[in-house]
Amino acid sequence: MKRSMINNILLFLFLLTTTSVFAQSDYEMVQSFKERYQKLSDGIKTAASLEDLDNISLEAENLRRDFSAKKAILDQSLYPENFISAFDNLNSSLELRRSDFTSITVLQTEVTALKTEVDLLNRRNTELINQITILESQRRKDAAAIEQLENLVADLRTTLIKRDQLIYAIVDSLTPKLAGDVSSMTQQDKEQVYSQVEKNNLLVSVKKSLRDNSRFLEVTSLKANDLGNVKQQNQNFVSMWNKIGPKLVDVYANKKDKTEELKEIDNLFSVWSNRIKKEAWESINEDFSLNNINLQNFNSGKEFVDVVTKFISDEIKNYGTKNKEESEKIYSIFSDGVWFKTISTEWMPYLLDNSLLAVEQKDAIEKKLAEWKSVVSPQNLTWLYAVIGLAVVFIIALIIILRKKKTTADIQPE
Amino acid sequence: MAYLKIFLIFITTIVLLSCSSLKLTPAEFSWPIEAVLNIDNNGFVKEERNLVSFDTRALFLEETEDSSGYAGKTLHLIRNNEGFYFMTAAGFKNVYVFTVERNAFVLENKISVNETGLLNPAFNQRKLFIELIDDGKTFKLTSEGIEEGMQ
Numbered sequence: 001m002k003r004s005m006i007n008n009i010l011l012f013l014f015l016l017t018t019t020s021v022f023a024q025s026d027y028e029m030v031q032s033f034k035e036r037y038q039k040l041s042d043g044i045k046t047a048a049s050l051e052d053l054d055n056i057s058l059e060a061e062n063l064r065r066d067f068s069a070k071k072a073i074l075d076q077s078l079y080p081e082n083f084i085s086a087f088d089n090l091n092s093s094l095e096l097r098r099s100d101f102t103s104i105t106v107l108q109t110e111v112t113a114l115k116t117e118v119d120l121l122n123r124r125n126t127e128l129i130n131q132i133t134i135l136e137s138q139r140r141k142d143a144a145a146i147e148q149l150e151n152l153v154a155d156l157r158t159t160l161i162k163r164d165q166l167i168y169a170i171v172d173s174l175t176p177k178l179a180g181d182v183s184s185m186t187q188q189d190k191e192q193v194y195s196q197v198e199k200n201n202l203l204v205s206v207k208k209s210l211r212d213n214s215r216f217l218e219v220t221s222l223k224a225n226d227l228g229n230v231k232q233q234n235q236n237f238v239s240m241w242n243k244i245g246p247k248l249v250d251v252y253a254n255k256k257d258k259t260e261e262l263k264e265i266d267n268l269f270s271v272w273s274n275r276i277k278k279e280a281w282e283s284i285n286e287d288f289s290l291n292n293i294n295l296q297n298f299n300s301g302k303e304f305v306d307v308v309t310k311f312i313s314d315e316i317k318n319y320g321t322k323n324k325e326e327s328e329k330i331y332s333i334f335s336d337g338v339w340f341k342t343i344s345t346e347w348m349p350y351l352l353d354n355s356l357l358a359v360e361q362k363d364a365i366e367k368k369l370a371e372w373k374s375v376v377s378p379q380n381l382t383w384l385y386a387v388i389g390l391a392v393v394f395i396i397a398l399i400i401i402l403r404k405k406k407t408t409a410d411i412q413p414e
Numbered sequence: 415m416a417y418l419k420i421f422l423i424f425i426t427t428i429v430l431l432s433c434s435s436l437k438l439t440p441a442e443f444s445w446p447i448e449a450v451l452n453i454d455n456n457g458f459v460k461e462e463r464n465l466v467s468f469d470t471r472a473l474f475l476e477e478t479e480d481s482s483g484y485a486g487k488t489l490h491l492i493r494n495n496e497g498f499y500f501m502t503a504a505g506f507k508n509v510y511v512f513t514v515e516r517n518a519f520v521l522e523n524k525i526s527v528n529e530t531g532l533l534n535p536a537f538n539q540r541k542l543f544i545e546l547i548d549d550g551k552t553f554k555l556t557s558e559g560i561e562e563g564m565q
Contacts, residue, residue, distance in 0.1 A: 023545075023547040023550065023552050024547070025448070025536030025537075025538065025547060026446075026447045026448070026536075026538045026539065027447045027448045027449075027450055027536055027537075027538075028536065030447055073446055073447065076446030076447075077446050077447050079463065
């Protein structure tokens with residue numbers, strides 16, 4: 001009986017002590033719940049993988065278990081939410097974020113496939129460029145080789161465009177991450193972009209593409225229409241790079257070797273753009289050259305005007321000193337075979353549209369061409385002399401008739 | 415005569431009933447948890463959920479005899495089921511019980527809880543009282559005082 005009483009007293013004291021020790025502020029309990037809940041919400045937003053989300057899901061279950069005994073007070077304190085709806089929201093966010101990662105996984109698989117395809121096209125392009133280089137040297141020797149060359153150029157052009165499109169697709173996979181303001185990106189986000197760019201060899205692919213596109217222009221001679229398409233391709237590529245290039249500079253700010261790589265890409269863009277400008281002049285020169293008119297090299301509108309007018313001036317100067325038939329033949333080939341057939345109809349719109357040549361410069365050349373024509377094939381003036389002769393005869397006849405009439409009139413009154 | 419008396423009592427009862435104010439009962443005013451409010455530079459606090467805001471300077475003047483004693487302090491505020499507001503802060507020796515009048519809190523009771531001042535007070539809403547806990551000690555408070563003494 002006595003022992004039972006002592007036990008009861010001890011139990012009472014224990015309960016009294018524990019009640020005091022475990023007395024807790026409801027406010028602090030609610031705050032603690034809110035803090036842990038907020039951490040989970042933030043964690044969902046910044047999760048980098050499905051594994052992270054799985055861990056957050058476990059944490060959410062722990063939170064629910066830890067606070068389920070306080071559900072009643074949390075229901076009242078989380079207004080306008082309650083205990084159940086708070087966890088429903090958390091689970092919805094988790095599921096939504098999970099779907100993001102599923103999409104990203106699919107995209108990554110696609111990008112890996114794209115990268116493999118880009119590698120294949122890189123090899124194919126190199127082979128084509130080598131074959132074209134060999135055939136280009138035989139161009140004037142073999143008609144079959146010309147046809148083969150044209151087929152290879154068309155093939156190469158197609159694969160270059162296809163490879164560029166694959167690079168666009170890789171870039172598109174990065175765009176969502178680089179859509180916002182890069183300065184507000186966390187270091188973790190930047191590392192993710194960096195790792196994705198590196199994993200897909202993006203910078204290497206872009207450089208390879210730019211080099212191949214420049215090389216393509218070096219080994220081929222294009223028509224104005226083809227060059228217009230190449231220029232459009234260049235503009236598309238530039239616009240794609242402008243979307244991510246400057247942002248990648250920020251992402252790569254701490255990686256010096258990569259910053260150099262980005263600068264190199266900028267230089268390759270300049271090389272390609274300059275190559276396109278140069279290609280027009282080289283192709284025009286090639287058109288003259290194919291017709292055995294050998295002009296000096298020219299790389300700008302001014303040089304083109306200077307070279308062409310100098311050539312014409314020399315031909316005018318030498319007219320008569322060398323074989324006239326040969327001079328006339330050169331004029332005919334230059335004027336009818338090249339200028340009016342190809343340059344004026346095919347190249348001139350491209351040159352004027354792209355501000356490579358001014359209208360005044362075009363007029364200056366055509367004026368010089370007219371001057372050359374007047375020397376080589378002067379106008380036949382025989383008919384003019386005949387008309388003048390006839391006019392003189394008519395006037396003399398008229399004077400004689402008038403004099404005769406006057407003499408007759410003077411005699412009659414007598 | 416007896417009829418006259420009954421008639422007068424009946425009339426008086428009717429008149430008295432018609433003069434008394436309208437009451438909606440029962441009513442429940444309790445907040446589920448206390449509000450812990452930072453006092454701004456002007457001595458004001460603002461409770462966001464229930465949209466209560468007021469000047470605390472007179473309260474600090476009453477408790478500490480220093481109207482600028484609010485600087486850097488937080489005020490603990492809770493409303494019990496009857497509609498009384500309980501206020502205290504770290505360093506206070508008392509819990510203040512207020513009723514509400516037009517644009518004012520009016521002191522209903524001042525409950526002395528700790529002679530040396532509270533260290534880290536917190537109010538909890540309980541069914542029949544407001545629980546004040548501080549430094550491991552618990553007090554059951556009503557608008558009239560400490561209900562069950564110090565535990």
